[in-house]
Amino acid sequence: MTQTAAMPGVAGRGASRASRSGGNAIDRARKRLFVPFVGPALLFYSLLFVGPAVYAIWISFTKWSGAGPMEFVGFGNYIRLFSDQLFLKSFGNTLLLLFVVGAAIFIVSFGLTLVLRDMAGRKIARSVIFFPHLVNAMIFGVLAGFVLNPGGLVNTLLGWLGVTDPPAWLAQDNLFPLIMVMLTWITTGYYTTILMAGVDRIPPYYYEDCALAGANAWQRLRYVILPLTWDVFGTCAVLWTISSVKIFEIIWIFGGSTGQGIPPTQTWSTAVYTYVTAFSGESIPAYGMASASAILSLALVSVLVVLLRRVMKRDAIEF
Numbered sequence: 001m002t003q004t005a006a007m008p009g010v011a012g013r014g015a016s017r018a019s020r021s022g023g024n025a026i027d028r029a030r031k032r033l034f035v036p037f038v039g040p041a042l043l044f045y046s047l048l049f050v051g052p053a054v055y056a057i058w059i060s061f062t063k064w065s066g067a068g069p070m071e072f073v074g075f076g077n078y079i080r081l082f083s084d085q086l087f088l089k090s091f092g093n094t095l096l097l098l099f100v101v102g103a104a105i106f107i108v109s110f111g112l113t114l115v116l117r118d119m120a121g122r123k124i125a126r127s128v129i130f131f132p133h134l135v136n137a138m139i140f141g142v143l144a145g146f147v148l149n150p151g152g153l154v155n156t157l158l159g160w161l162g163v164t165d166p167p168a169w170l171a172q173d174n175l176f177p178l179i180m181v182m183l184t185w186i187t188t189g190y191y192t193t194i195l196m197a198g199v200d201r202i203p204p205y206y207y208e209d210c211a212l213a214g215a216n217a218w219q220r221l222r223y224v225i226l227p228l229t230w231d232v233f234g235t236c237a238v239l240w241t242i243s244s245v246k247i248f249e250i251i252w253i254f255g256g257s258t259g260q261g262i263p264p265t266q267t268w269s270t271a272v273y274t275y276v277t278a279f280s281g282e283s284i285p286a287y288g289m290a291s292a293s294a295i296l297s298l299a300l301v302s303v304l305v306v307l308l309r310r311v312m313k314r315d316a317i318e319f
Contacts, residue, residue, distance in 0.1 A: 046239070060291035066278075070288075077292035086265055090273035093176065094297070097183065097269060098244040098304075104184045105240065106233075109191040113199055114221070116192075126196060130189035140182060141253030148178070156193065172264045175255055179267060182250060187243075191236050198232030199225060227314075234312040241304045245297045246271055270297045 054111060060077055062070040081087045116122045132140070146168035147153045155166040160179040169178065202225065210220045255263020262276060272295055278290035 014252075033169065056291045060288055060295050062288045064287045066287050077288045078296070080289065081292055083298065086268070087270075089265065089271055091272050092267040093267070094245060094247075094269045094271075094300075095178075096309055097180065097247055098241065101180050101183050101187075102237075102240045102244060104180075105187050105191055108184065108188050109195055109236075110191045112188070113195040114225075116196065117199055122196075126189075126193060130193050132186045132188075133190040134187075137186060137250040138253045140186060141250045144178070144182060144231065144254050172266050175264060176267045179251055179254055182254070183247065186250075191240070194236055195232060196230065198229040202228050206309075230312065230314055234308065237308050237312065238305055241308065242301055245269075245301050248272055248275065270294075 059070075061072060061074055061176040063073045063076070116125050119125065149155075150168070150170075154169065158166045168174065206224050206228070207220065211222060215223070247269050251263055251272050252270055252275075253265050255267040261271060268276075274290045274293040274297070277286050277293060
Protein backbone atom coordinates (compact mmCIF):
# COMPACT_ATOMS: atom_id res chain seq x y z
CA MET A 1 0.00 0.00 0.00
CA THR A 2 2.80 2.37 0.89
CA GLN A 3 4.67 1.69 -2.32
CA THR A 4 1.48 2.04 -4.34
CA ALA A 5 0.63 5.37 -2.67
CA ALA A 6 4.08 6.73 -3.41
CA MET A 7 3.90 5.98 -7.10
CA PRO A 8 1.87 9.09 -8.14
CA GLY A 9 4.32 11.38 -6.35
CA VAL A 10 7.29 9.73 -8.01
CA ALA A 11 5.57 9.96 -11.38
CA GLY A 12 4.72 13.62 -10.75
CA ARG A 13 8.30 14.47 -9.84
CA GLY A 14 9.53 12.63 -12.89
CA ALA A 15 7.13 14.52 -15.13
CA SER A 16 8.17 17.80 -13.51
CA ARG A 17 11.87 17.05 -14.11
CA ALA A 18 11.10 16.09 -17.71
CA SER A 19 9.14 19.31 -18.19
CA ARG A 20 11.99 21.39 -16.75
CA SER A 21 14.57 19.60 -18.86
CA GLY A 22 12.40 20.10 -21.94
CA GLY A 23 12.03 23.79 -21.14
CA ASN A 24 15.78 24.15 -20.59
CA ALA A 25 16.43 22.46 -23.93
CA ILE A 26 14.12 24.95 -25.67
CA ASP A 27 15.85 27.86 -23.93
CA ARG A 28 19.25 26.56 -24.98
CA ALA A 29 18.03 26.16 -28.55
CA ARG A 30 16.73 29.73 -28.57
CA LYS A 31 20.06 31.02 -27.27
CA ARG A 32 21.93 29.10 -29.98
CA LEU A 33 19.65 30.54 -32.66
CA PHE A 34 19.95 34.10 -31.30
CA VAL A 35 23.45 34.70 -32.64
CA PRO A 36 23.00 33.51 -36.25
CA PHE A 37 19.53 35.01 -36.70
CA VAL A 38 19.36 38.13 -34.52
CA GLY A 39 23.08 38.92 -34.36
CA PRO A 40 23.47 40.11 -37.99
CA ALA A 41 20.38 42.31 -37.68
CA LEU A 42 21.72 43.89 -34.48
CA LEU A 43 25.11 44.43 -36.10
CA PHE A 44 23.52 45.97 -39.18
CA TYR A 45 21.34 48.25 -37.03
CA SER A 46 24.29 49.29 -34.88
CA LEU A 47 26.48 50.14 -37.85
CA LEU A 48 23.84 52.12 -39.72
CA PHE A 49 21.89 53.77 -36.88
CA VAL A 50 23.38 53.48 -33.40
CA GLY A 51 26.96 54.22 -34.47
CA PRO A 52 26.14 57.34 -36.54
CA ALA A 53 23.81 58.59 -33.79
CA VAL A 54 26.51 58.32 -31.16
CA TYR A 55 29.00 59.98 -33.51
CA ALA A 56 26.53 62.82 -34.17
CA ILE A 57 26.22 63.39 -30.42
CA TRP A 58 30.00 63.66 -30.20
CA ILE A 59 30.16 66.08 -33.15
CA SER A 60 27.53 68.29 -31.46
CA PHE A 61 30.11 69.05 -28.76
CA THR A 62 32.74 70.14 -31.27
CA LYS A 63 33.43 72.94 -33.72
CA TRP A 64 34.08 71.27 -37.06
CA SER A 65 33.69 72.24 -40.69
CA GLY A 66 33.81 68.67 -41.99
CA ALA A 67 37.54 68.79 -42.72
CA GLY A 68 40.54 69.28 -40.50
CA PRO A 69 40.76 68.86 -36.74
CA MET A 70 37.79 69.04 -34.41
CA GLU A 71 37.75 71.60 -31.62
CA PHE A 72 35.91 70.49 -28.49
CA VAL A 73 33.57 73.26 -27.31
CA GLY A 74 31.40 71.40 -24.82
CA PHE A 75 27.86 72.78 -24.71
CA GLY A 76 28.91 75.84 -26.72
CA ASN A 77 26.91 74.81 -29.80
CA TYR A 78 23.75 74.31 -27.76
CA ILE A 79 24.17 77.68 -26.07
CA ARG A 80 24.67 79.34 -29.47
CA LEU A 81 21.54 77.68 -30.82
CA PHE A 82 19.33 79.14 -28.12
CA SER A 83 20.74 82.60 -28.85
CA ASP A 84 20.31 82.16 -32.62
CA GLN A 85 17.08 83.84 -33.71
CA LEU A 86 16.99 81.81 -36.92
CA PHE A 87 17.08 78.54 -35.00
CA LEU A 88 14.41 79.76 -32.58
CA LYS A 89 12.23 80.73 -35.55
CA SER A 90 12.79 77.30 -37.12
CA PHE A 91 12.04 75.59 -33.82
CA GLY A 92 8.83 77.61 -33.48
CA ASN A 93 7.77 76.62 -37.00
CA THR A 94 8.37 72.98 -36.12
CA LEU A 95 6.12 73.34 -33.07
CA LEU A 96 3.44 74.92 -35.28
CA LEU A 97 3.67 71.96 -37.65
CA LEU A 98 3.50 69.56 -34.74
CA PHE A 99 0.54 71.04 -32.87
CA VAL A 100 -1.46 73.18 -35.32
CA VAL A 101 -1.16 70.96 -38.38
CA GLY A 102 -1.45 67.88 -36.16
CA ALA A 103 -4.70 69.15 -34.64
CA ALA A 104 -6.09 69.96 -38.11
CA ILE A 105 -5.11 66.53 -39.41
CA PHE A 106 -6.77 64.65 -36.56
CA ILE A 107 -9.94 66.75 -36.60
CA VAL A 108 -10.38 66.33 -40.36
CA SER A 109 -9.32 62.66 -40.32
CA PHE A 110 -11.68 61.71 -37.51
CA GLY A 111 -14.50 63.69 -39.11
CA LEU A 112 -13.98 61.87 -42.40
CA THR A 113 -13.87 58.58 -40.53
CA LEU A 114 -17.27 59.21 -38.96
CA VAL A 115 -18.76 60.41 -42.26
CA LEU A 116 -17.42 57.49 -44.31
CA ARG A 117 -18.18 54.79 -41.70
CA ASP A 118 -21.65 54.00 -43.03
CA MET A 119 -21.33 55.51 -46.50
CA ALA A 120 -21.85 53.44 -49.61
CA GLY A 121 -18.68 53.24 -51.66
CA ARG A 122 -16.50 53.89 -48.62
CA LYS A 123 -13.64 51.81 -50.05
CA ILE A 124 -13.46 53.99 -53.15
CA ALA A 125 -13.68 57.13 -51.02
CA ARG A 126 -10.91 55.82 -48.78
CA SER A 127 -8.67 55.23 -51.79
CA VAL A 128 -9.31 58.73 -53.14
CA ILE A 129 -8.55 60.31 -49.77
CA PHE A 130 -5.40 58.21 -49.33
CA PHE A 131 -4.04 58.97 -52.83
CA PRO A 132 -2.26 62.28 -51.98
CA HIS A 133 -0.16 60.42 -49.41
CA LEU A 134 1.16 58.12 -52.14
CA VAL A 135 2.56 61.02 -54.16
CA ASN A 136 5.95 62.31 -53.15
CA ALA A 137 5.79 65.61 -51.26
CA MET A 138 8.39 67.08 -53.61
CA ILE A 139 5.96 66.68 -56.53
CA PHE A 140 3.30 68.57 -54.63
CA GLY A 141 5.80 71.30 -53.85
CA VAL A 142 6.69 71.70 -57.52
CA LEU A 143 3.05 71.63 -58.64
CA ALA A 144 1.98 74.11 -55.97
CA GLY A 145 4.72 76.52 -56.98
CA PHE A 146 3.67 76.18 -60.64
CA VAL A 147 -0.06 76.63 -59.94
CA LEU A 148 0.29 79.53 -57.49
CA ASN A 149 2.88 81.65 -59.28
CA PRO A 150 1.70 85.07 -60.56
CA GLY A 151 0.94 83.68 -64.02
CA GLY A 152 -0.21 80.29 -62.79
CA LEU A 153 -3.47 78.43 -63.01
CA VAL A 154 -5.09 79.92 -59.89
CA ASN A 155 -4.50 83.53 -60.85
CA THR A 156 -5.57 82.79 -64.42
CA LEU A 157 -8.88 81.37 -63.19
CA LEU A 158 -9.36 84.34 -60.87
CA GLY A 159 -8.73 86.65 -63.81
CA TRP A 160 -11.45 84.90 -65.82
CA LEU A 161 -13.77 85.47 -62.85
CA GLY A 162 -13.05 89.19 -62.93
CA VAL A 163 -10.50 89.42 -60.10
CA THR A 164 -8.06 92.05 -61.35
CA ASP A 165 -5.77 92.07 -58.30
CA PRO A 166 -5.25 88.43 -57.20
CA PRO A 167 -3.37 87.70 -53.96
CA ALA A 168 0.39 87.24 -54.03
CA TRP A 169 0.24 83.58 -53.07
CA LEU A 170 4.00 83.11 -53.09
CA ALA A 171 4.78 86.16 -50.98
CA GLN A 172 7.13 85.18 -48.17
CA ASP A 173 4.55 85.84 -45.47
CA ASN A 174 2.10 83.47 -47.19
CA LEU A 175 4.44 80.56 -47.84
CA PHE A 176 4.41 78.91 -44.43
CA PRO A 177 0.58 78.99 -44.05
CA LEU A 178 0.32 77.44 -47.51
CA ILE A 179 2.80 74.75 -46.50
CA MET A 180 0.67 73.99 -43.43
CA VAL A 181 -2.45 73.67 -45.59
CA MET A 182 -0.68 71.37 -48.07
CA LEU A 183 0.68 69.15 -45.31
CA THR A 184 -2.81 68.82 -43.84
CA TRP A 185 -4.20 67.81 -47.22
CA ILE A 186 -1.39 65.39 -48.03
CA THR A 187 -1.36 63.65 -44.65
CA THR A 188 -5.06 63.51 -43.79
CA GLY A 189 -5.72 60.43 -45.93
CA TYR A 190 -3.03 58.41 -44.18
CA TYR A 191 -4.43 59.00 -40.70
CA THR A 192 -8.01 58.65 -41.93
CA THR A 193 -7.14 55.15 -43.12
CA ILE A 194 -5.65 54.23 -39.74
CA LEU A 195 -8.59 55.64 -37.79
CA MET A 196 -11.10 53.92 -40.08
CA ALA A 197 -9.35 50.62 -39.44
CA GLY A 198 -9.67 51.27 -35.70
CA VAL A 199 -13.37 52.09 -35.98
CA ASP A 200 -14.02 49.08 -38.25
CA ARG A 201 -12.74 46.65 -35.63
CA ILE A 202 -15.46 47.66 -33.13
CA PRO A 203 -17.95 44.74 -32.96
CA PRO A 204 -21.42 45.58 -34.33
CA TYR A 205 -23.16 44.47 -31.15
CA TYR A 206 -21.85 47.58 -29.38
CA TYR A 207 -23.84 49.74 -31.76
CA GLU A 208 -26.84 47.44 -31.35
CA ASP A 209 -26.67 47.86 -27.58
CA CYS A 210 -26.52 51.64 -28.03
CA ALA A 211 -29.61 51.54 -30.22
CA LEU A 212 -31.49 49.42 -27.68
CA ALA A 213 -30.47 51.82 -24.88
CA GLY A 214 -31.67 54.81 -26.90
CA ALA A 215 -28.20 56.43 -27.07
CA ASN A 216 -27.87 59.36 -29.44
CA ALA A 217 -24.96 59.99 -31.83
CA TRP A 218 -22.94 61.98 -29.26
CA GLN A 219 -23.34 59.30 -26.59
CA ARG A 220 -22.36 56.59 -29.05
CA LEU A 221 -19.26 58.61 -29.96
CA ARG A 222 -18.32 59.36 -26.35
CA TYR A 223 -18.97 55.98 -24.74
CA VAL A 224 -18.25 53.55 -27.56
CA ILE A 225 -16.18 54.88 -30.45
CA LEU A 226 -13.67 57.05 -28.58
CA PRO A 227 -12.89 54.56 -25.77
CA LEU A 228 -12.50 51.64 -28.18
CA THR A 229 -10.24 53.58 -30.57
CA TRP A 230 -8.22 55.46 -27.95
CA ASP A 231 -5.15 53.27 -28.50
CA VAL A 232 -5.37 54.00 -32.23
CA PHE A 233 -5.40 57.74 -31.50
CA GLY A 234 -2.32 57.27 -29.32
CA THR A 235 -0.48 55.45 -32.09
CA CYS A 236 -1.40 58.17 -34.61
CA ALA A 237 -0.23 60.89 -32.21
CA VAL A 238 3.16 59.22 -31.82
CA LEU A 239 3.51 58.73 -35.58
CA TRP A 240 2.72 62.39 -36.31
CA THR A 241 5.08 63.59 -33.56
CA ILE A 242 7.95 61.71 -35.19
CA SER A 243 6.99 62.74 -38.73
CA SER A 244 6.47 66.44 -37.99
CA VAL A 245 10.04 66.96 -36.79
CA LYS A 246 11.40 65.45 -40.02
CA ILE A 247 9.42 67.61 -42.46
CA PHE A 248 11.88 68.86 -45.05
CA GLU A 249 11.07 68.10 -48.70
CA ILE A 250 7.91 70.12 -49.17
CA ILE A 251 9.42 73.16 -47.43
CA TRP A 252 12.59 72.96 -49.50
CA ILE A 253 10.87 72.50 -52.85
CA PHE A 254 7.86 74.76 -52.35
CA GLY A 255 9.87 77.46 -50.60
CA GLY A 256 12.51 77.25 -53.30
CA SER A 257 9.83 77.75 -55.96
CA THR A 258 10.04 81.47 -55.23
CA GLY A 259 13.24 81.48 -57.25
CA GLN A 260 15.68 81.94 -54.36
CA GLY A 261 17.00 78.38 -54.31
CA ILE A 262 17.07 78.11 -50.54
CA PRO A 263 13.60 78.61 -49.00
CA PRO A 264 12.93 81.90 -47.19
CA THR A 265 13.84 81.69 -43.53
CA GLN A 266 10.21 82.32 -42.55
CA THR A 267 9.41 78.79 -43.72
CA TRP A 268 12.30 76.90 -42.14
CA SER A 269 11.78 73.95 -39.83
CA THR A 270 14.54 72.52 -37.65
CA ALA A 271 15.20 69.91 -40.36
CA VAL A 272 15.79 72.67 -42.95
CA TYR A 273 17.92 74.64 -40.47
CA THR A 274 20.04 71.55 -39.81
CA TYR A 275 20.55 70.89 -43.52
CA VAL A 276 21.45 74.48 -44.40
CA THR A 277 23.81 74.80 -41.45
CA ALA A 278 25.63 71.61 -42.42
CA PHE A 279 25.62 71.78 -46.22
CA SER A 280 24.91 75.35 -47.33
CA GLY A 281 27.44 76.66 -49.83
CA GLU A 282 26.98 80.23 -48.65
CA SER A 283 29.16 79.86 -45.56
CA ILE A 284 31.60 77.49 -43.92
CA PRO A 285 29.70 74.33 -42.95
CA ALA A 286 29.15 74.05 -39.22
CA TYR A 287 28.69 70.36 -38.55
CA GLY A 288 28.82 70.88 -34.81
CA MET A 289 25.91 73.33 -34.85
CA ALA A 290 23.96 71.15 -37.29
CA SER A 291 24.47 68.07 -35.11
CA ALA A 292 23.38 69.99 -32.02
CA SER A 293 20.20 71.05 -33.86
CA ALA A 294 19.51 67.44 -34.85
CA ILE A 295 20.10 66.20 -31.29
CA LEU A 296 17.70 68.80 -29.91
CA SER A 297 15.07 67.62 -32.42
CA LEU A 298 15.64 64.05 -31.28
CA ALA A 299 15.31 65.13 -27.65
CA LEU A 300 12.06 66.95 -28.45
CA VAL A 301 10.60 63.86 -30.11
CA SER A 302 11.71 61.58 -27.27
CA VAL A 303 10.20 63.78 -24.56
CA LEU A 304 6.94 64.27 -26.44
CA VAL A 305 6.56 60.56 -27.17
CA VAL A 306 7.07 59.70 -23.50
CA LEU A 307 4.55 62.37 -22.46
CA LEU A 308 2.04 61.17 -25.04
CA ARG A 309 2.34 57.60 -23.86
CA ARG A 310 1.74 58.71 -20.28
CA VAL A 311 -1.09 61.14 -21.01
CA MET A 312 -2.94 58.81 -23.37
CA LYS A 313 -2.39 55.67 -21.31
CA ARG A 314 -5.63 53.93 -20.38
CA ASP A 315 -6.62 50.50 -19.22
CA ALA A 316 -6.85 48.12 -22.14
CA ILE A 317 -10.39 47.36 -23.24
CA GLU A 318 -10.77 43.86 -24.60
CA PHE A 319 -13.50 43.17 -27.16
